[in-house]
Amino acid sequence: MNIRAKRKNSTTGYTNMIEGKVTISGLEKVYDTGDERTKAIDDLSLEVPSGEFLSVVGPSGCGKSTLLYLIAGFLDESDGTIAVDGNAINGPGTDRGVVFQDYALFPWRTVMGNVTYGLEQKGIDKEERQTTAQRFINMMDLDGFEDKYPKELSGGMKQRVSLARTLAYDPKILLMDEPFGALDQPLRESLQEHLLDIWRDVEKTVIFITHDVEEAVYLSEQVMVMTRHPGTKKEIFDIDLDRSESREDVILSEEYTDMRKQVWQSLREETNPNTGN
Ligand SMILES: Nc1ncnc2c1ncn2[C@@H]1O[C@H](COP(=O)(O)OP(=O)(O)OP(=O)(O)O)[C@@H](O)[C@H]1O
Numbered sequence: 094m095n096i097r098a099k100r101k102n103s104t105t106g107y108t109n110m111i112e113g114k115v116t117i118s119g120l121e122k123v124y125d126t127g128d129e130r131t132k133a134i135d136d137l138s139l140e141v142p143s144g145e146f147l148s149v150v151g152p153s154g155c156g157k158s159t160l161l162y163l164i165a166g167f168l169d170e171s172d173g174t175i176a177v178d179g180n181a182i183n184g185p186g187t188d189r190g191v192v193f194q195d196y197a198l199f200p201w202r203t204v205m206g207n208v209t210y211g212l213e214q215k216g217i218d219k220e221e222r223q224t225t226a227q228r229f230i231n232m233m234d235l236d237g238f239e240d241k242y243p244k245e246l247s248g249g250m251k252q253r254v255s256l257a258r259t260l261a262y263d264p265k266i267l268l269m270d271e272p273f274g275a276l277d278q279p280l281r282e283s284l285q286e287h288l289l290d291i292w293r294d295v296e297k298t299v300i301f302i303t304h305d306v307e308e309a310v311y312l313s314e315q316v317m318v319m320t321r322h323p324g325t326k327k328e329i330f331d332i333d334l335d336r337s338e339s340r341e342d343v344i345l346s347e348e349y350t351d352m353r354k355q356v357w358q359s360l361r362e363e364t365n366p367n368t369g370n
Pocket residue numbers: 124125126131132133151152153154155156157158159160322
C-alpha cells in the first residue's frame with residue numbers, strides 16, 4: 094500500500110490519506126499533425142514518491158509541458174505507462190490538479206466561484222463548498238476579495254486564486270507548469286514561500302515545471318534535468334536543504350550553492366552541447 098500517513102490536517106481540515114505516487118515507465122509521446130511527426134518525449138521512466146516535491150528543468154522544447162499534460166491526462170501517450178498509486182491513468186481526474194502559468198481562471202466567475210468550481214465537479218453540497226472554498230481563500234490571503242472577478246485582480250492574486258481553486262478539491266498531486274513564470278521577483282518569492290508552507294502542511298506530491306534553476310533548487314526535494322529534444326530523464330539531483338532555516342540562510346548555504354551549480358551545469362550541457370562544459 095502506498096499510504097505513508099493518515100492524519101487530520103490543521104489548515105485544510107481534511108483527513109489526508111497521503112497517496113499520490115506517480116510511476117512512469119517507458120513513456121513516449123509523438124505529436125502527429127498529419128504532415129509531420131514530432132517525438133516530444135522519448136523513453137522516459139520516473140518514480141515520484143507520495144508527498145515528494147519534484148521540479149523539472151530542461152532546455153526549451155524538450156517536452157516539459159508535454160510530460161506534465163500527459164500526467165494530467167490531457168494528452169494520450171504514444172507508448173509506455175503512467176500510473177498513480179499503481180493505477181494506470183485514464184484521462185484527467187480530480188486526483189491531479191493542474192496550475193498553469195496563465196492562471197486559467199474562469200473570467201465570468203468571481204474568486205469564490207472559481208474556487209468552488211472543482212468542489213462542484215466533485216458533487217459537494219453548496220454549504221460545504223462555500224466553507225471549504227473560504228478556508229483556501231483565507232489561506233491564500235484573499236479574504237475580502239471573494240466577490241471580485243479575475244479582471245479586477247493583480248497577476249499574483251490571480252495565481253493565488255488558481256492555487257486555491259486547485260487545492261480546494263484536494264487532489265493528491267499538484268502539477269504546476271511554470272506557475273510563477275509571469276510574475277516579478279518579489280511576488281514570485283512570496284508565492285514560492287506560500288507554496289512551500291502549503292506543501293509542508295498538506296503533503297501533496299508536487300511536480301513543478303520551471304525554467305529557473307534557482308527556483309527548482311530552492312523549492313524541491315528532487316530536481317530532474319531533461320535532455321534536449323526529444324526529452325527524456327537525464328539526471329535527478331537530491332536536494333537536501335535545511336528547510337527550517339530562513340530563505341536567506343538557505344540561499345547563502347553551501348548546499349544550495351553547490352546544488353544550484355550542479356543542476357545549472359547539467360542543464361548547460363543540454364542547452365549548449367558544444368561548449369564542452
Ligand atoms: N500540439 C503540438 N503539436 C505538435 N508538436 C507539438 C505540440 N506541442 C508541443 N509540440 C512539440 O513538442 C516538443 C516539446 O514541446 P513542449 O511544449 O512540451 O516543450 P517544453 O519543454 O515545455 O518547452 P518550453 O520550455 O519552451 O515551454 C517541441 O518540439 C514542440 O514543438
